[in-house]
Amino acid sequence: MLVAKLAFRNIFRQRRRSLLTGLSMGGGYILLALTISLVEGSYNNIINIVTTDHTGHVQIHKENYLERPGIFKTLSRGSGIETLLANEPSVRSWAPRIYGVGLGYGDEKSAPLSIVGIDPVMERNTTSIFGKVREGNYFSDPVNSDGYYSVMIGYGVADMLKLSIGDEIVLISSGADGSIANDIYRVGALVGSRDSYEKMTVYLPLEAAQDFFSMKGKVHEYAVMTSHPSEAWKLTAVLSAIIDDPLVTVSPWQVVEATFYKSMEADKQGNKVTMGIVVFLICIGVLNTVLMSVLERTKEFGVMLAVGTNRLMVMAMIILEIVTLGLLSCAIGFLLSLPLLYWFTHVGITMPQPIDMGGVIYDTMVGEMGAAIFIIPVVIIVGSAAAVSFIPAIRAALITPLDALSDR
Amino acid sequence: MSKVIETSHLCRYFGEGELLVKALDDVSIDVEEGEFSAIIGPSGSGKSTLLHLIGGLDKPTHGEVILAGTNIESMTRSALSNFRRDHIGFVFQAYNLIPVLSTIENIEYVMLMQGVPSSERRKRVFEMLDILGLDGLGGRRPAQLSGGQQQRVAVARAMVSRPNIILADEPTANLDSKTGISLLDMMKDLNVRHGMTFIFSTHDQKIMDRARRLIHLRDGLIELDEQRKEFAA
Numbered sequence: 001m002l003v004a005k006l007a008f009r010n011i012f013r014q015r016r017r018s019l020l021t022g023l024s025m026g027g028g029y030i031l032l033a034l035t036i037s038l039v040e041g042s043y044n045n046i047i048n049i050v051t052t053d054h055t056g057h058v059q060i061h062k063e064n065y066l067e068r069p070g071i072f073k074t075l076s077r078g079s080g081i082e083t084l085l086a087n088e089p090s091v092r093s094w095a096p097r098i099y100g101v102g103l104g105y106g107d108e109k110s111a112p113l114s115i116v117g118i119d120p121v122m123e124r125n126t127t128s129i130f131g132k133v134r135e136g137n138y139f140s141d142p143v144n145s146d147g148y149y150s151v152m153i154g155y156g157v158a159d160m161l162k163l164s165i166g167d168e169i170v171l172i173s174s175g176a177d178g179s180i181a182n183d184i185y186r187v188g189a190l191v192g193s194r195d196s197y198e199k200m201t202v203y204l205p206l207e208a209a210q211d212f213f214s215m216k217g218k219v220h221e222y223a224v225m226t227s228h229p230s231e232a233w234k235l236t237a238v239l240s241a242i243i244d245d246p247l248v249t250v251s252p253w254q255v256v257e258a259t260f261y262k263s264m265e266a267d268k269q270g271n272k273v274t275m276g277i278v279v280f281l282i283c284i285g286v287l288n289t290v291l292m293s294v295l296e297r298t299k300e301f302g303v304m305l306a307v308g309t310n311r312l313m314v315m316a317m318i319i320l321e322i323v324t325l326g327l328l329s330c331a332i333g334f335l336l337s338l339p340l341l342y343w344f345t346h347v348g349i350t351m352p353q354p355i356d357m358g359g360v361i362y363d364t365m366v367g368e369m370g371a372a373i374f375i376i377p378v379v380i381i382v383g384s385a386a387a388v389s390f391i392p393a394i395r396a397a398l399i400t401p402l403d404a405l406s407d408r
Numbered sequence: 409m410s411k412v413i414e415t416s417h418l419c420r421y422f423g424e425g426e427l428l429v430k431a432l433d434d435v436s437i438d439v440e441e442g443e444f445s446a447i448i449g450p451s452g453s454g455k456s457t458l459l460h461l462i463g464g465l466d467k468p469t470h471g472e473v474i475l476a477g478t479n480i481e482s483m484t485r486s487a488l489s490n491f492r493r494d495h496i497g498f499v500f501q502a503y504n505l506i507p508v509l510s511t512i513e514n515i516e517y518v519m520l521m522q523g524v525p526s527s528e529r530r531k532r533v534f535e536m537l538d539i540l541g542l543d544g545l546g547g548r549r550p551a552q553l554s555g556g557q558q559q560r561v562a563v564a565r566a567m568v569s570r571p572n573i574i575l576a577d578e579p580t581a582n583l584d585s586k587t588g589i590s591l592l593d594m595m596k597d598l599n600v601r602h603g604m605t606f607i608f609s610t611h612d613q614k615i616m617d618r619a620r621r622l623i624h625l626r627d628g629l630i631e632l633d634e635q636r637k638e639f640a641a
Binding site for chain 1: 460463465466485486489490492493494498500504506507508509513517518520521522565
């Protein structure tokens with residue numbers, strides 16, 4: 001109690017110096033909170049775009065499919081996986097898919113393209129593909145009056161084969177049974193953009209793709225969504241346990257999109273360097289304040305020690321002074337950062353050059369608000385300040401009373 | 409009367425070789441309980457050095473200091489700190505109060521270190537405020553007190569924990585004559601009423617006039633150890 005009283009009162013002893021130190025810590029708090037908010041907000045936004053655009057939070061494949069995809073590496077729809085997914089409470093939605101490659105023909109030209117079979121209803125419930133339709137309609141009429149399946153194509157396919165809505169496209173590939181796969185489809189919609197990853201993709205209804213590739217009742221992939229991307233590892237563990245089949249692999253988005261995830265983590269490390277510089281500058285200010293304070297009060301510490309004050313108490317008092325000042329500064333920083341972070345979270349910064357991420361336009365950098373955003377800077381600032389004040393505190397505690405009293 | 413201070417062949421040297429300074433050289437004194445004594449002598453005679461050694465604030469080059477039957481030379485730093493807290497009260501020339509604490513808080517500081525219960529602390533503090541004429545000043549910080557008032561608070565702080573010995577280093581040096589006399593009379597009164605042992609280091613004639621024993625130092629040696637006859641029982 002006495003230590004706390006002394007520490008608190010000492011803060012207000014050199015008001016101007018405490019104010020300056022407090023300003024550097026409070027300003028540091030705001031900078032750190034803002035940096036963390038923007039980094040987390042931006043990455044969560046991008047992760048959300050990536051996972052809802054196509055990847056999903058978790059994917060299920062035949063063993064080694066991700067490393068070496070192949071038409072024969074299939075999962076049977078009747079294997080029970082779909083029942084397990086339907087009964088798992090943490091699964092929000094899921095979508096089966098088929099992947100293949102082939103040649104597409106328009107009236108005059110042909111082009112290699114990727115063929116993806118999707119369940120129109122389940123895919124719409126799982127990813128953002130419905131929102132990426134730019135022209136035409138999303139599988140509104142899967143089979144037209146001529147018996148042709150309606151397909152969606154990327155803009156690259158449309159440009160190369162000079163196709164537009166209502167035109168016919170012929171696809172040729174090889175089926176899983178070794179047969180020649182070929183069929184005529186009608187373009188029902190154009191998806192994405194000329195820069196998006198699916199620009200050379202043709203989306204077929206799952207049933208049509210299964211017919212085309214002679215894969216009745218088979219799929220290559222299940223994309224699964226849960227409540228939040230951060231839950232992916234947990235869901236992966238749950239699904240791996242309940243599927244319990246060594247020939248089936250369950251992978252979180254961090255594994256499926258490993259390159260993206262690793263580059264994101266590397267970038268986050270870079271941001272830590274920026275935060276480290278902010279903390280370093282704060283530490284310099286704090287160290288200067290504490291050293292000055294200890295130097296000025298040398299005689300006082302000498303008296304305290306002479307009359308029998310415990311050395312640990314002297315140390316605790318100095319550290320507590322800076323911790324209290326740090327907490328007060330962070331409290332003020334918190335109040336000032338609230339409206340700022342609210343604005344960044346709900347309005348954000350409009351980017352001068354929007355980024356097309358798989359047909360989804362990322363044009364605003366937004367922040368994020370949450371307990372961690374506000375607590376982490378407190379821990380960093382107060383912890384660093386306490387650590388920095390440790391050396392002057394030890395110095396004060398080890399003062400020889402007589403030397404201090406006689407200004408030796 | 410029992411001895412509260414015994415110093416035996418106490419030496420304190422500074423520097424070495426040609427620069428060696430013998431601040432104290434072979435000083436042996438005994439002080440009995442309830443004494444009101446002054447160590448006097450010109451500047452550089454070793455008065456403060458002797459007081460610091462008796463108070464455990466400095467270590468002798470040779471010799472030993474026994475306080476209340478305990479040899480303080482063999483104590484660890486922590487044990488010595490506790491010993492000072494429990495057995496010695498200090499009054500410094502520059503008052504040396506803690507600026508952020510009020511008069512009451514400064515007086516009760518040492519008792520807080522000792523773990524004296526709150527009610528007992530308050531009782532003793534108000535008793536001291538009354539004895540030293542500090543009534544009504546309990547809530548003031550040192551900066552709001554005059555020099556004389558601050559020195560009285562320092563005396564109160566030194567005495568309130570009921571130590572065996574009070575060591576006062578030039579306590580009146582920064583006070584005007586009238587305030588100095590008033591403070592000394594109070595200390596003398598406390599010595600008579602409570603039987604506390606006071607040792608002063610001083611040049612001040614007012615203190616010398618009131619001391620029952622004068623230890624004259626010169627060049628680190630005891631020149632004269634004088635028992636004042638006018639104070640003899």
